[in-house]
Amino acid sequence: MKPTVVGIVLAAGKGTRMKSKTPKVLHPLLGQPMLAYALQAMQEATGARPVVVVGHGAEAVQTAFADQADFALQDPPLGTGHAVQAARQAVPEGVRWVLVSNGDMPLLTADTLRSLLDAQREHAGPITMLTVEVDDPRGFGRVVRFPDGRVQAIVEEADATEEQKRIRELNVGAYCFDAAWLWDALPKLPLSPKGEYYLTDLVGLAVSEGRSVQALRLEDPTEAIGVNTRVHLAEAAAALQRRINRAWMTAGVTLIDPDRTYIEPTVRLGQDTVIWPDCYLRGETVIGEDCEIGPNTIVEDTRIGNRCRIVASVLEHAVVEDDVDIGPFGHLRKGAHLAKGVHMGNFGEVKNSYLGPGVKMGHFSYIGDATIAEDVNIGAGTITCNYDGERKHPTKIGKGAFIGSDTMLVAPLEIGEGARTGAGAVVTKNVPPYSLAVGVPARVIRKLEKK
Ligand code: UD1
Ligand code: MG
Numbered sequence: 085m086k087p088t089v090v091g092i093v094l095a096a097g098k099g100t101r102m103k104s105k106t107p108k109v110l111h112p113l114l115g116q117p118m119l120a121y122a123l124q125a126m127q128e129a130t131g132a133r134p135v136v137v138v139g140h141g142a143e144a145v146q147t148a149f150a151d152q153a154d155f156a157l158q159d160p161p162l163g164t165g166h167a168v169q170a171a172r173q174a175v176p177e178g179v180r181w182v183l184v185s186n187g188d189m190p191l192l193t194a195d196t197l198r199s200l201l202d203a204q205r206e207h208a209g210p211i212t213m214l215t216v217e218v219d220d221p222r223g224f225g226r227v228v229r230f231p232d233g234r235v236q237a238i239v240e241e242a243d244a245t246e247e248q249k250r251i252r253e254l255n256v257g258a259y260c261f262d263a264a265w266l267w268d269a270l271p272k273l274p275l276s277p278k279g280e281y282y283l284t285d286l287v288g289l290a291v292s293e294g295r296s297v298q299a300l301r302l303e304d305p306t307e308a309i310g311v312n313t314r315v316h317l318a319e320a321a322a323a324l325q326r327r328i329n330r331a332w333m334t335a336g337v338t339l340i341d342p343d344r345t346y347i348e349p350t351v352r353l354g355q356d357t358v359i360w361p362d363c364y365l366r367g368e369t370v371i372g373e374d375c376e377i378g379p380n381t382i383v384e385d386t387r388i389g390n391r392c393r394i395v396a397s398v399l400e401h402a403v404v405e406d407d408v409d410i411g412p413f414g415h416l417r418k419g420a421h422l423a424k425g426v427h428m429g430n431f432g433e434v435k436n437s438y439l440g441p442g443v444k445m446g447h448f449s450y451i452g453d454a455t456i457a458e459d460v461n462i463g464a465g466t467i468t469c470n471y472d473g474e475r476k477h478p479t480k481i482g483k484g485a486f487i488g489s490d491t492m493l494v495a496p497l498e499i500g501e502g503a504r505t506g507a508g509a510v511v512t513k514n515v516p517p518y519s520l521a522v523g524v525p526a527r528v529i530r531k532l533e534k535k
Contacts, residue, residue, distance in 0.1 A: 086178050093187045102313065122192065135154045155174070185257065207298045215254060329345055341361040408426045408427075421438045432447070434452075449464070453477065453478045455481070518531060
């Protein structure tokens with residue numbers, strides 16, 4: 085079936101006011117580039133891949149979104165009207181409606197874009213535009229109306245009279261156009277005093293042809309936050325954070341201080357989990373039910389089960405099963421997998437290792453490239469010496485083994501089931517099951533009884 089609607093997202097502008105080497109639309113908001121939000125909303129509203137107009141930093145933007153959009157190059161960028169014209173070649177023939185939004189409005193929702201489209205489908209005129217009424221005009225275009233209330237034009241702030249500047253109804257920067265009219269009208273746009281072709285001048289053009297322009301008013305003004313400076317970027321991030329946090333609280337998650345809780349939109353949380361202040365939950369993180377996370381915890385791309393307690397710790401690319409407690413000051417690095425009921429106390433680090441059910445690792449240990457069976461006790465200060473300066477080597481510890489405090493496990497190494505090492509042992513050779521090894525380098529001094 086041919087698409088009847090296409091979405092165009094404008095992202096070719098330089099973003100001069102950001103004063104950045106990075107293109108404006110690639111600046112991140114809660115872990116995702118600003119443009120990702122606009123693209124997702126557009127994709128949801130139209131059910132099709134949007135067309136992104138790129139120009140400044142085109143290559144970087146195209147690389148970042150290669151599989152989420154089609155691209156049209158606008159070079160040089162000569163204004164928002166010129167940008168939509170540049171997008172035409174990427175729009176399939178026969179499309180009836182064109183939705184346009186600015187790439188610098190990360191809070192605009194798919195629902196709002198959909199209501200613009202729905203309103204335009206019912207509208208006899210060629211344009212439905214989104215407006216908002218707020219006290220701070222933020223440099224937005226003003227919506228000028230006739231005395232009888234009909235829309236007359238959009239006037240950009242730079243070109244507005246003092247009287248027009250006092251208008252509080254602003255152009256948000258999202259529109260739905262009748263496609264045939266749009267393609268016909270774009271070449272008629274006049275050059276603005278700034279030397280640009282303004283998309284907003286299409287409103288005055290339609291009105292001068294005796295056509296009507298419809299304005300849809302935004303109910304939630306935060307959706308209209310446009311990002312032109314880094315001050316706006318922080319405002320948009322805060323608004324997005326409030327939106328996400330409110331949704332999680334509504335869904336049954338307790339946030340002790342939502343203003344100090346940062347949850348990226350990709351994260352999933354279970355019911356009755358409590359998040360203490362100053363937590364950053366990032367990427368593809370999933371946290372189960374009845375957990376307590378934080379304060380002061382970073383969790384990135386990590387799966388956490390139910391009933392876990394994690395205090396002041398950093399977890400990256402790890403898996404944590406049910407009933408695990410970590411911290412304070414634990415660090416799980418890539419490939420750490422803590423099975424059910426593991427206890428990991430203060431100042432522990434685990435990398436690329438499996439800790440079986442019930443393993444206890446209370447204090448000051450480093451475990452890397454290890455496989456540890458269930459119910460092993462890892463004494464304070466135990467280190468897997470996994471790196472010989474050239475290569476990494478594995479360590480294996482059998483079920484129920486007891487590693488004495490300050491043991492150095494020089495890998496590659498196997499500690500048998502039920503074995504023990506004495507405090508301060510430097511273990512360079514495998515320890516058989518149910519044997520006690522002590523000293524530097526450690527030697528087996530006696531067999532142990534099986535319990
Ligand atoms: C624009 C609107 C203004 C509206 C405001 C809302 C125009 C002329 N003005 O102003 O009425 O209130 O947005 O945020 O449209 N872009 C291109 N190519 C260009 C120029 C811009 O793709 O040649 C893109 C930018 O990357 C940006 C968007 O269009 O994503 C808007 O451009 P920007 O310069 O931010 O326009 P505003 O001054 O904010
Ligand atoms: Mg802008």
